[in-house]
Amino acid sequence: MQQEPKWRRRAEDRPDEVLDAALRLFASKGFAATKVEDIAQEAGLSKGAIYRYFSSKDEVFESLVRRAVAPIAEKASMIAQTSKEDPRIVLKTLLTIAIVKLSDPEILAVPRLVLQEAGRFPELAETYRREVLDRGVAAIEKIVQRGIDEGIFRPVNARLAVRNVIGPLVAHLLLSQIFKFDAERIDSPQDFLESHFDLLINGLTPHTMGEG
Amino acid sequence: MQQEPKWRRRAEDRPDEVLDAALRLFASKGFAATKVEDIAQEAGLSKGAIYRYFSSKDEVFESLVRRAVAPIAEKASMIAQTSKEDPRIVLKTLLTIAIVKLSDPEILAVPRLVLQEAGRFPELAETYRREVLDRGVAAIEKIVQRGIDEGIFRPVNARLAVRNVIGPLVAHLLLSQIFKFDAERIDSPQDFLESHFDLLINGLTPHTMGEG
């Protein structure tokens, strides 16, 4: 009569499971308010076992962020040398992908946490800036610049225009996610995207003398 | 030979001094990482004395935010029924004021902290949203709507366009303040403002058929 063991040795899967659990909890309660025991419970593990895989609570957080950063950094670099398509299309595609991804609270949580804890983890924040922000900003700048060179956009300062591309997105996420605007008042991501893109492109377009 | 007293009774000034000290520390280290004793030291007081004026560390934080909210809420309400001036001018004036104010880290700290601690202080976050955000957004929406009604702006969705007004500002502050973009790469607030305003207004303008 073989009993089910009380627990199993699954050293392969544990680290990722711990990080998943930690992400969920950090996302909803923040780093400081999340106990190591909470993480253990959420991951279906005892507190002590966490320390077999991570040397401290801080390291859990850092690993978490680094795990999330890797694939993003890779993608951002690829975007830079995207197709020679109409830069307007490229921008819209990018914004669409971004808003879809970031509408998932689990994904938005990482940059949010990095921001929140930047003071306590300056190196981590620096890494995130270098690997994600810098590359993302550079990619968008490049697209805008190409639009200018091809005469599709007005000759604006591309570096500064990046803020006009990503800013409304950031504002939208901030307003809808963090301050939890009443559900009824939340405009759908699609509506927001249309509006933003319309205003953005109209703002970037030369309009030398009606061409529409 | 009269010695200077070790301390003085200054019950009038203490509360504000404590809040000032707390703001400085919360801004740089965050709420959780700031000890009550730190606040006391920064305010030139002993820990125990803090509790003569505030019943808990939480209350210090709440008082701090409420003190900062009051004047902003007042101003935001006034802005709504501003002069019948050209809405473009009104927007630019608003943006200028906003960026000047928010470039002061001490002022930016409050909304940042509210965001950071929204999870732990939901009521406070709610208050902030109602008193500051809602009013600010409403004011800008009104101005944009007036511009549309007067035929100065295209008939866009005013509510959504608000994100295009404030978003780039938020992005700018995020990038320059929180991720501490290398000093050299920080574009001056003036440059940013010019660029943003240029793109924004061009985006809102009808361009029905070249008018300059």
Add this chain to the structure above:
DNA sequence: TATTAGTAAATGACCAGTCATTTACTAATG
């Protein structure tokens, strides 16, 4: 059986909040 994943309980640092005591100030009284 040896090794390693895992548990549960112990440890100790840390810190918000308390309180007995001291000090600065104020006002009543002669």
Add this chain to the structure above:
DNA sequence: CATTAGTAAATGACTGGTCATTTACTAATA
């Protein structure tokens, strides 16, 4: 004006609870 009794402000040692981390042990598995 000098003395002193009364009070409010401020101190700082202390407490109790909360975790992050460590340790001593146990169960799974090769």
